[in-house]
Amino acid sequence: MWNRRGACKRCGRDGRFRRRTCPPCRRSDRAETAVDAADTAIELGALGWVWRGIRVMVRALTD
Numbered sequence: 001m002w003n004r005r006g007a008c009k010r011c012g013r014d015g016r017f018r019r020r021t022c023p024p025c026r027r028s029d030r031a032e033t034a035v036d037a038a039d040t041a042i043e044l045g046a047l048g049w050v051w052r053g054i055r056v057m058v059r060a061l062t063d
Helices: 023-062
Strands: none
Touching: none
């Protein structure tokens, strides 16, 4: 499938792509990255609340 103009790494679409991926594949990569970042932020936020709860319990027990 190799040609002089290049082809998309993900879908194999022929054309001239500097980054070796076509625009639709780049958009889907950005969307996946945004979803991963949002999931991480949600998890870190939940861990922050759990940590605050633990600190409150320790303070209540030590006072």
